[in-house]
Amino acid sequence: MVGVLSNKIQKDELKPGDHIYSWRHSYIYAHHGIYVGNGTVIHFTRGPGQEIGTGTVLDRFIFSSSPSDPSKPPCPICGDQSKSDGVISSCLECFLYGGELYLFQYSVSPAMFLAKARGGTCTLAPSDPPEDVLHRAEYLLQNGFGAYNIFKNNCEDLAIYCKTGLIVFTNISVGRSGQLASYLAAASAVVSSPLRFLTTGFAGLTAVGCGIYCISRIVSDIGVRRDVMKIPVERLVTHSRSDKSEAATETPNED
Template structure:
């Protein structure tokens, strides 16, 4: 594992690891938390679609729900083709025939920028594995809100399990490095000031890549100042995790530490 690849063997896995596997010819990656005994907790849209926009994009980004090539359901997972939300799958179903990769935490700025592709590492420091597993288990039972490819996706789920961090502003994508990379690339392409900074193609490419790197870096959850540590019990008290405005209100509200208090808040709402 290193700058060029985060690929690992199954024997290297530890409970609490944030893992991912590439989908659709490396267009995007699906993320989850390895919980031990060959099982992975992960967040998926299900229903045959990854983003559910009703547009042509749905044909390219198919569902991350585990699928079987045969008519026989997996003996460990059952049939999860149409299952959505936070689910538990065996490692084979999670990988869907692709390779296994480990998401890295607490990396240096230089290492982060050397990883040109987002969604593989972060400067944020991970919490102890027991905290990670507790969050992953709690969210398996209580859910992680509605799936949103930009604001509340599988990487957001895994990053929250590892760090407990949420973004406290509504003008933002979620914690996902993949979403941040897409936004950074789009911003670089449409930034008209670039054409006035250089006249050569190589110069334009260098300036564009520099802007892309800076945009990725400032969007990383380990660098941002608009993040807060939110207990998982308090998180599930809000059913609108996919709506940034509601999340901003949740983070600004008084802290709820215990599950009992979270239940009281839910009843009052």
């Protein structure tokens, strides 16, 4: 049974339309995807060595969440996916990449949400029916999900969109990713709170920091934030293609 401390499940418990994830590199980062049945997962990857893609030294420190390692023989089911990127389909074993299997939870209570101290494991937002989830995932597999961006368009964002149909429509905030929101909330609790000057005791400082962390996480959740809208997947893909076309038109040619 999925508990407060762990969302780990067994493979035989999986159902088509489930949002699953697997932790990478000593729980530094989790890779997310949608289980579509028959041992297959649709997920979003930047490619070998670029899964995080922060543009910093972290890109060299944190290795790829790509489903295949170039040094290993190709998977007999998936083939060679070492150079694959974008929205791809992999067998469950390639997706897990040797890690454990976890189930992302939807429609959790605020208390349960805050009890999960690590972001990227649950959301207050409800999930749509499995048939809608599978339709979005299959459509994006064929048509893409735009350019990978760790801050606004990563693997967790793809999975959450497939489950909810919700898209962040502002350009000033991060995407739907709960794990990224938790990192930013932690940073805010450490360096950005003026309230830290109102207490001198360690216990008081800890309480203030925890409070800021919890508030930052919950207001960033896709289930409560207001800068989101529900968009059909066909419209999402059309809009993305339109943006790319406009960008290409506006880019001057170089002689």
